[in-house]
Amino acid sequence: MFLEIKGITKHFGDGESRVNVLKGIDMSMEKGEICALLGPSGSGKSTLLNILGGIDQADDGYIAIDGERTGDMSEKELTLYRRKHLGYVFQMYNLIPNLSIRENIEVGAYLSDNPLDVDELMKTLGLYEHRNKLPNQLSGGQQQRTAIGRAIVKNPDILLCDEPTGALDYHTSKEILQLIEDVNKKYGNTVVIVTHNGEIEHMADRVVKLRDGVIRKNYMNEHKIPAMDLEW
Numbered sequence: 001m002f003l004e005i006k007g008i009t010k011h012f013g014d015g016e017s018r019v020n021v022l023k024g025i026d027m028s029m030e031k032g033e034i035c036a037l038l039g040p041s042g043s044g045k046s047t048l049l050n051i052l053g054g055i056d057q058a059d060d061g062y063i064a065i066d067g068e069r070t071g072d073m074s075e076k077e078l079t080l081y082r083r084k085h086l087g088y089v090f091q092m093y094n095l096i097p098n099l100s101i102r103e104n105i106e107v108g109a110y111l112s113d114n115p116l117d118v119d120e121l122m123k124t125l126g127l128y129e130h131r132n133k134l135p136n137q138l139s140g141g142q143q144q145r146t147a148i149g150r151a152i153v154k155n156p157d158i159l160l161c162d163e164p165t166g167a168l169d170y171h172t173s174k175e176i177l178q179l180i181e182d183v184n185k186k187y188g189n190t191v192v193i194v195t196h197n198g199e200i201e202h203m204a205d206r207v208v209k210l211r212d213g214v215i216r217k218n219y220m221n222e223h224k225i226p227a228m229d230l231e232w
């Protein structure tokens, strides 16, 4: 097992305003799996993703990646680990406005000992011809491609995507999902996609459904559908 999540609990606030957001999450994933993490608003999806990504800390439980428990690491080790092994794609692209597309992707490459070839990646992403433009000269879909490029150029073991198509129209969303699928096939990264879009579960190997901070369902898809064929 590549990724192990065991007994994760998390609360926010204290006293009357205390909310128990995650109430004991256990799940695991193999390398190269795509997991769709679904659940109603407020069920704890982003909180779990942030804990997986080392952006937030659990109250209890642990995350182990390839046998290494992130909770046992010092702050410095964790930062290095995050830089090297995790890629994050957000709904808002968070690109650096005064850097070119190429430079935005290179920012990710600098963080890695083992980066992918930036030119080749830009070609895979369909961004090569736009490489010298600034983010605001591109469409939303192209900006999201750049954000995926920045996350993936590190060749991270795990790619965490929080509503990666949340701000995009139907066709662009499908393109981005196809791209995530292509990247997973080509580089074998383990992918977790947090989404409200139930259709995305059909392209995933594993489907995990959260409700009220608990996993209600966790199953493997017998028949995956290519992202290109999803409809909603």
Ligand SMILES: Nc1ncnc2c1ncn2[C@@H]1O[C@H](COP(=O)(O)OP(=O)(O)OP(=O)(O)O)[C@@H](O)[C@H]1O
Pocket: 012, 013, 019, 021, 039, 040, 041, 042, 043, 044, 045, 046, 047, 048, 196
């Ligand atoms: N930093 C925080 N401080 C206080 N409460 C928080 C914080 N972050 C999240 N919460 C609360 O935790 C609960 C779960 O939030 P989370 O964002 O994980 O849910 P979600 O399933 O991702 O929801 P959505 O689909 O709407 O993004 C919510 O009730 C939210 O208000």
